[in-house]
Amino acid sequence: MAVRYELIKTCKQTGARLGKLHTPHGTIDTPVFMPVGTQATVKTMSPEELKAMGAGIILSNTYHLFLRPGHEIVREAGGLHGFMNWDRAILTDSGGFQVFSLSNLRKITEEGVSFRSHLNGEKLFIGPEEATQIQNALGADIFMAFDECAPYPAEYDYVQKSMERTTRWAERCLKAHTRPNEQALFGIVQGGMYHDLRAQSAKDLVSMDFPGYAIGGLSVGEPFSLMYEVLESTVPLLPTNKPRYLMGVGSPDALIDGAIRGIDMFDCVLPTRIARNGTCMTSQGRLVIRNAKYARDFTPLDPNCDCYTCKNYTRAYIRHLVKSEETFGIRLTTYHNLHFLVKLMENVRQAIAEDRLQDFRDQFFAQYGLGED
Numbered sequence: 001m002a003v004r005y006e007l008i009k010t011c012k013q014t015g016a017r018l019g020k021l022h023t024p025h026g027t028i029d030t031p032v033f034m035p036v037g038t039q040a041t042v043k044t045m046s047p048e049e050l051k052a053m054g055a056g057i058i059l060s061n062t063y064h065l066f067l068r069p070g071h072e073i074v075r076e077a078g079g080l081h082g083f084m085n086w087d088r089a090i091l092t093d094s095g096g097f098q099v100f101s102l103s104n105l106r107k108i109t110e111e112g113v114s115f116r117s118h119l120n121g122e123k124l125f126i127g128p129e130e131a132t133q134i135q136n137a138l139g140a141d142i143f144m145a146f147d148e149c150a151p152y153p154a155e156y157d158y159v160q161k162s163m164e165r166t167t168r169w170a171e172r173c174l175k176a177h178t179r180p181n182e183q184a185l186f187g188i189v190q191g192g193m194y195h196d197l198r199a200q201s202a203k204d205l206v207s208m209d210f211p212g213y214a215i216g217g218l219s220v221g222e223p224f225s226l227m228y229e230v231l232e233s234t235v236p237l238l239p240t241n242k243p244r245y246l247m248g249v250g251s252p253d254a255l256i257d258g259a260i261r262g263i264d265m266f267d268c269v270l271p272t273r274i275a276r277n278g279t280c281m282t283s284q285g286r287l288v289i290r291n292a293k294y295a296r297d298f299t300p301l302d303p304n305c306d307c308y309t310c311k312n313y314t315r316a317y318i319r320h321l322v323k324s325e326e327t328f329g330i331r332l333t334t335y336h337n338l339h340f341l342v343k344l345m346e347n348v349r350q351a352i353a354e355d356r357l358q359d360f361r362d363q364f365f366a367q368y369g370l371g372e373d
C-alpha cells in the first residue's frame, strides 16, 4: 500500500481530525500545510531549509514539468526525489488546473485538453492517460487524477457535464496507473457549488476506492462562506479512514476553518508568492515590510516567531534587502512565511489533541485581525 492514513482522534470541540499519513518517504502528521514547489523547487528554499522548518511533504506539478524540462528527463534523474534531492514525501497535481489557469488557446474534449504551451506556444495535449504517465515518471508518492476545475460561477448543466467527464477521466487514470503499490492516486471531487453534483461526484469516486480524496473546484473566487458550505456537505460523504485534501487553500484562517470541517491536507502558493513582494504573515496579521515605518524597526518580523529569520534579522534589515531587490531578502521572508504556516498547523494539531480547536481559532482570529490587509 503506497499511502496509508491513520486516524488518531477527532477533536471533541469541532470535526477536526488528528492523523498520520504514512508514505514511502516518511510519515506526515495531519492536518498539514504542504509548501508548493512548482518547478521542482520551493522557490529560494533548499531542501535542508525546508526540513529545518519541519516540512514533511511538498508539491510539484505535471503541467510545468511536462513543458520544462520534460518528464522523461526527470524520470532519468531518478524521478523528482532524485532530481531535486528531496528524500521526504512529494505530491504532484495533475496539470488540469494549470492548463486552464496558465495556457491559452485550449480545447477540452472527452479525450482530454489540447492547449498551447505558455512558454513557446507549442501545440500540446494532456488527457487522463498522459497525466498519469507523466506523474508515474515524476515518481511522486501521491498524485492527482486528471480533472477539470469548473470555473466560478458556472451554469448547473455545464458543471454537471464537466463533473461527469471528470469522473470518467478518474476511471481512466486508475486504469493507466502502473505502480499502485508505490504511488497513491487520489480522486478529485468536483461539482462546482451545487450540492447534488458534489454528492454525485463524491459517491462515484468513493465507489472507485481511491487511497485519498481531494476536493477540487474551490478557492476559485467564490466567497469563503460558499466554500465552507460546499465542504460541510461534501466532506461527510468521504470515508473517515482516507485523507481529505482541499486544493489551493490557503490563508491562515482558511487552514484553521478547513481543518475544523475535516480537511487533512492543504496547499497554497500564497506564503511563497506574497513573500516575493515582501508581505509577511505574522501572528498579528499581515505585515508589508516595504512600509517606511519599518525603516528603523530593529525587532523581528514576528515577535512570537522562533524561525531562522526572526531569530537573526530585523524588520529594518529585511526591508532594506527587499527594497534593494537583494535575493537574500525574499529568502528570509519566504522562510518565515512557510515556517509560519507549518508552525500554525503544529498548533492546530496540538489544539485537536487537547480538544480545544474552537478556542484556538477564536484567539488566533482575534490576534490575526490586527494586521494590515
Ligand SMILES: CNc1nc2c(CCNCC3CCCCC3)c3nc(N)[nH]c(=O)c3cc2[nH]1
Pocket (backbone or CB within 6 Å): 036, 037, 038, 059, 060, 061, 093, 094, 095, 096, 097, 144, 147, 148, 149, 150, 188, 215, 216, 217, 218, 219, 220, 247, 248, 249, 267, 268, 269
Ligand atoms: C488556488 N485555488 C485553487 N488551486 C487549485 C488547484 C491547484 C492546487 N495547487 C497545486 C499546485 C499549484 C502550483 C504548482 C504546483 C501544484 C486545483 N488542482 C486541481 N487538479 N483541481 C482543482 O479543482 C483545483 C482547484 C484549485 N483551486
Ligand SMILES: [Zn+2]
Pocket (backbone or CB within 6 Å): 301, 302, 305, 306, 307, 308, 309, 310, 311, 336, 339
Ligand atoms: Zn519567523
